[in-house]
Amino acid sequence: MIMTFYKYQGTGNDFIIVDNRLQSINKNDTKRIERLCHRRFGIGADGFILLENDENTDFKMVYYNADGNESSMCGNGGRCIVAFAKFLGLIENETEFIAIDGLHKAKIEKETVQLQMQDVTEIETFENHQFLDTGSPHHVEMVSNISDFEVRTKGAKIRYGKPYNATGSNVNFVEQLATDKFEVRTYERGVEDETLSCGTGVTAVALAMHKTAKTKSNIVSLKVQGGELKVTFNSINNGYKDIWLIGPAELVFKGEIEW
Numbered sequence: 001m002i003m004t005f006y007k008y009q010g011t012g013n014d015f016i017i018v019d020n021r022l023q024s025i026n027k028n029d030t031k032r033i034e035r036l037c038h039r040r041f042g043i044g045a046d047g048f049i050l051l052e053n054d055e056n057t058d059f060k061m062v063y064y065n066a067d068g069n070e071s072s073m074c075g076n077g078g079r080c081i082v083a084f085a086k087f088l089g090l091i092e093n094e095t096e097f098i099a100i101d102g103l104h105k106a107k108i109e110k111e112t113v114q115l116q117m118q119d120v121t122e123i124e125t126f127e128n129h130q131f132l133d134t135g136s137p138h139h140v141e142m143v144s145n146i147s148d149f150e151v152r153t154k155g156a157k158i159r160y161g162k163p164y165n166a167t168g169s170n171v172n173f174v175e176q177l178a179t180d181k182f183e184v185r186t187y188e189r190g191v192e193d194e195t196l197s198c199g200t201g202v203t204a205v206a207l208a209m210h211k212t213a214k215t216k217s218n219i220v221s222l223k224v225q226g227g228e229l230k231v232t233f234n235s236i237n238n239g240y241k242d243i244w245l246i247g248p249a250e251l252v253f254k255g256e257i258e259w
């Protein structure tokens with residue numbers, strides 16, 4: 001079967017997106033998805049996303065990591081699939097869709113997609129790091145000289161180490177640039193490498209930095225390897241609500257490939 005795919009990127013976190021409203025894709029073909037995401041043997045991407053029909057919302061997002069396994073929520077992928085839904089004519093500038101972690105609202109303004117994330121009620125705070133789930137699990141740790149930091153080796157050690165073990169966690173290294181601005185580099189679980197950006201990751205960083213009083217602002221800028229994102233939120237008694245991840249999402253190219 002010939003499959004039409006669309007390659008999208010959001011601050012350098014890149015995805016293969018396929019319109020699967022006709023259910024033509026075999027969703028359990030882990031090896032095939034891994035090969036398509038491979039940067040030498042395939043199209044190349046950090047993740048693979050299916051857009052499917054949903055009875056109660058505009059569409060459903062099904063997300064796979066580059067290793068071919070279905071995973072938890074992807075924030076940048078969520079912003080990219082919203083841009084794709086608009087490209088398909090499924091939505092205009094506002095939408096509600098369903099993903100693995102629940103309902104998401106989103107808004108589009110030119111190239112910028114704002115994605116509402118789930119409320120966060122728990123941030124575990126340790127001496128040198130925080131751990132929280134923003135749709136995907138994230139370890140957040142402050143470092144100095146982030147541009148020279150060995151993200152891949154140090155990230156892998158934390159991702160596979162205790163207490164995360166085989167299930168793992170994404171790992172974000174952070175350096176403060178201003179009162180409301182941080183630089184973030186992320187080791188992504190399922191890609192098993194540093195990616196140029198991670199949407200659930202910068203969301204976790206913004207909330208963790210607020211929780212630990214590194215910032216008082218509820219509008220936080222995050223510099224990532226592939227550009228800049230913003231996270232806005234409201235602080236409540238037991239956590240954070242009205243969390244929005246904001247940044248660009250772009251169609252890079254369209255193609256056809258044997259599935």
Ligand SMILES: N[C@@H](CCC[C@H](N)C(=O)O)C(=O)O
Nearest residue numbers: 071074075076136198199200
């Ligand atoms: N790139 C993502 C996160 C994707 C999921 C992650 N790799 C995991 O398995 O937890 C994002 O933008 O949020």
